[in-house]
Amino acid sequence: MKYHAAEAGGIGVLIYGIIGNYHPRAGERELEREYQTMAKVLIADDQADVLAALRLLLKGERFEIESASSPAGVLKAVDSQELDVVLIDLNYARDTTSGNEGLDLLTRIRSADPTLPVVVMTAWGSVDLAVEAMRRGARDFIQKPWDNARLLTVLRTQVELGEALRRGQRLEAENLALRDSAANVASNIPRIVAESQAMRTVGRRLAGLACDLLAIDEAACFSQCRRVG
Numbered sequence: 001m002k003y004h005a006a007e008a009g010g011i012g013v014l015i016y017g018i019i020g021n022y023h024p025r026a027g028e029r030e031l032e033r034e035y036q037t038m039a040k041v042l043i044a045d046d047q048a049d050v051l052a053a054l055r056l057l058l059k060g061e062r063f064e065i066e067s068a069s070s071p072a073g074v075l076k077a078v079d080s081q082e083l084d085v086v087l088i089d090l091n092y093a094r095d096t097t098s099g100n101e102g103l104d105l106l107t108r109i110r111s112a113d114p115t116l117p118v119v120v121m122t123a124w125g126s127v128d129l130a131v132e133a134m135r136r137g138a139r140d141f142i143q144k145p146w147d148n149a150r151l152l153t154v155l156r157t158q159v160e161l162g163e164a165l166r167r168g169q170r171l172e173a174e175n176l177a178l179r180d181s182a183a184n185v186a187s188n189i190p191r192i193v194a195e196s197q198a199m200r201t202v203g204r205r206l207a208g209l210a211c212d213l214l215a216i217d218e219a220a221c222f223s224q225c226r227r228v229g
Helices: 011-021 026-035 048-059 071-080 100-112 127-135 148-188 197-214 218-228
Strands: 039-044 063-068 085-089 118-123 140-144
Touching (some): 039 048, 039 148, 048 063, 063 071, 071 085, 071 100, 085 100, 085 148, 100 118, 100 127, 118 127, 118 148, 127 140, 140 148
Parallel strands (some): 039 063, 039 085, 085 118, 118 140
16 A cells, blocks of 8 residues: 555545555464564654554554654654654655755754664655665655555664664673773782792792793793792
């Protein structure tokens, strides 16, 4: 099924199109529902019917949904909530098709959270705009009218990749903290200095034994023993 905003003429047709055209096999859907955890997705578009269609589709696929209709709303949600993926349109002002609003929004989202996957939506044929969005850090793009199966696949893939990235960064931070902690502990351990005569004697005997085992010549051995003593 593909979403045709101009042709649909209303939300009722949109909803009917989604329900009537998207039929995953029952067994696959039940398996996904059993094992897939709820992922939180932010959807952003200035058209209410687009948001309604997306909300209906994603709600049936175990996504927790937040929505915004403006770049300011998107940034507020990104700053205040834990999100798994963001799906944003690139145009928000009426009669604007440049995509500049969306590209600027994409840059600001990436600055706020570089690990948060962002998928952009573009009008059919806006290949150059999609390429520019990818160059600025978008993880993928969806063309309008979208295909339900592809949209769901892209979002699920980005949720998994985003979680893997965040998990890797957490592990790296933990390993760095452990290394720093170990270095601090080691630097605070006092060196054992053989100040007593007994320790010096032990050191000379150990050095002598090493010389015997390694068959070092007598002069070299004497030199090593003097260093210990």
